[in-house]
Amino acid sequence: MSAFTTRPEISGTFGVVSSTHWLASQTAMGVLERGGNAFDAAVAGGLVLQVVEPHLNGAGGEVPLLLWSEREKRMLAVNGQGVAPAEASVENFRRMGFEQVPGIGLLPATVPGAFGAWMTVLREHGTWSLADVMAPAIGYARDGYPLVPRAVQAIYAVQDLFREQWTSSADVWLPDGKVPRPGALFRQPRLAATYQRLLEEAEARGPGRIAEIDAAVDIFYRGFVAREIDRYYRTEQVQDTSGEKTGGLLRYEDMAAWRATVEAPLTVDFGRYTLAKCGFWSQGPSFLQQIGMLRHADLGSHAPHTAGFVHRIAEAAKLAMADRMAWYGAAPGADREAQMALLSDEYLRARWAQVNDRASTEILPGSPLGRAPRLPDLDAARRTLLTADTRFGIGEPTFAALPPVAEWAEREIFVGDTCHIDVIDQDGNMAAATPSGGWLSSSPVVPALGFAVNTRLQMTWMDEGLPNTVTPRVLPCTTLSPSMALRDGEPYMAFGTPGGDQQDQWSPAFFLRHAVHGMNLQEAIDAPAWHVDHFPASFWPRQTRLNQLTVESRFGAEEIEALRAAGHEVKVGAAWSESRMAACSRERDGQGRLLLRAAANPRGMQGYAVGR
Known part of the structure; x- marks a missing residue:
């Protein structure tokens, strides 16, 4: 297209x-x-x-x-x-x-x-x-x-x-x-x-x-x-x-x-594609969970600029991020069998069955292998925020002078990348x-x-026994999450984005615009993007916001209103404010020669693709 x-x-x-x-x-x-x-x-x-x-x-x-x-x-x-x-x-x-x-x-x-x-x-x-x-x-x-x-x-x-x-x-x-x-x-x-x-x-x-x-x-x-x-x-x-x-x-x-x-990466199949991510020490499996759920979402019937496309991917992200909070990590509290079960088609099909035409307003972690999820103390973030002094900075990179805590908490004037x-x-x-x-x-x-x-x-969390509890000589679960894809069993694409908790929201949407709707790499990067806030943030002070969907203003007014009608708390951002994707791909022509392609994010005016 x-x-x-x-x-x-x-x-x-x-x-x-x-x-x-x-x-x-x-x-x-x-x-x-x-x-x-x-x-x-x-x-x-x-x-x-x-x-x-x-x-x-x-x-x-x-x-x-x-x-x-x-x-x-x-x-x-x-x-x-x-x-x-x-x-x-x-x-x-x-x-x-x-x-x-x-x-x-x-x-x-x-x-x-x-x-x-x-x-x-x-x-x-x-x-x-x-x-x-x-x-x-x-x-x-x-x-x-x-x-x-x-x-x-x-x-x-x-x-x-x-x-x-x-x-x-x-x-x-x-x-x-x-x-x-x-x-x-x-x-x-x-x-x-x-x-x-x-x-x-x-x-x-x-x-x-x-x-x-x-x-x-x-x-x-x-x-x-x-x-x-x-x-x-x-x-x-x-x-x-x-x-x-x-x-x-x-x-x-x-x-x-x-x-x-x-180590060997984790993988999930989607039609012709095999998607690869790092292990449960990263948030990468949340990408795979979303892709596995969205195999059953009939995305081909929903164009990338429509509310139907956004709603389905956003709801899958909510479920995957809830699982991230309950199950991801490398601490002694991690359940390796349950983690791998999160990627099974049986589990992901059942998770997708929880999605309907209304936006979810609850954090709903799943129960892989029938095992009950355990969540951290989310009130700790609220208590921390009340006593914090953000004049001395926050967890992610800070790009604006910080006002008093109460104002900062409402205005979201920082951006992590x-x-x-x-x-x-x-x-x-x-x-x-x-x-x-x-x-x-x-x-x-x-x-x-x-x-x-x-x-x-x-x-990390400070609740004892969680998969991501702070533990001596154990790595924390990171948001960092590069991606790779095979197509028809052949190596095809390397891609990824900055963005903290948004990395494995922007990346699935990019991939699906390309794989399902045939957009080339640059078209899939440039298309209007969005992200969901429906989980505790990974960075200090880890405040929790539910059911907020931030979309670029380039989405049509009719689609934005349809998302609101579906129950999303929609925040309209600047026209080019979401996503930082980069991507390169390779495929062979009829004579077996490699054809290479690349594209980069225009937002922020510093990312570039080069090649010949």
């Missing part, structure tokens, strides 16, 4: 890249042009994202990845989510007076898993040297890059916190004591020096590509990087969302014991990655390193 697009769908035979920032896309494409494969390109582009989107991810963050290896003929999931510190327990947090893990500061840190995950991909599947893949990121950090307006907004929002409390962050993000100008060249010399030192020490331990990569991982997790993080988190006390000064729990031993892991990159090379290798964490507003910069550490532990 033909539809309006903001730009063409990119096509070619040599290679394609799509990401949330043009410099990362061009970096990855440059790697392909110089003989690197998709995995080399993804790593180089991912490291550049840490520099050029510092309000959305950083060197102290995390990244899950999905890969298709053409050589091995299989998909792989790389778990780059670090675990909780050994001292992070319900007992310790309650002893400090918390009902929830704070959203910012030192306490919610997990082991920063991004570097280990990127290096795992490079070592096992790449071809380039450590120096070559790190060179673009080091160059941008050392020599400068244009700072996007959203990053400036993030710095502006927390400038007082930086000046008054987090002075190490002020040293990096307020050069000469001033908020930087949008578009001005911005440098991060301390980060460049850290990466340069790491590279030089790794090369000294060589020789050889593998030896240098292994050495780099050892230096990050057991060398000077780990020692500096340990020193700062052990000795400093900083202001957090409690309004108090607290120290950190992350230690050298936590860093030294952690490794990125590789992250990053994404997809790459396919001429041989058909594919990579999809969603890096995040270590935002400039998440925690203070570690002075000796020039970067902040993630706050992902805020996604």
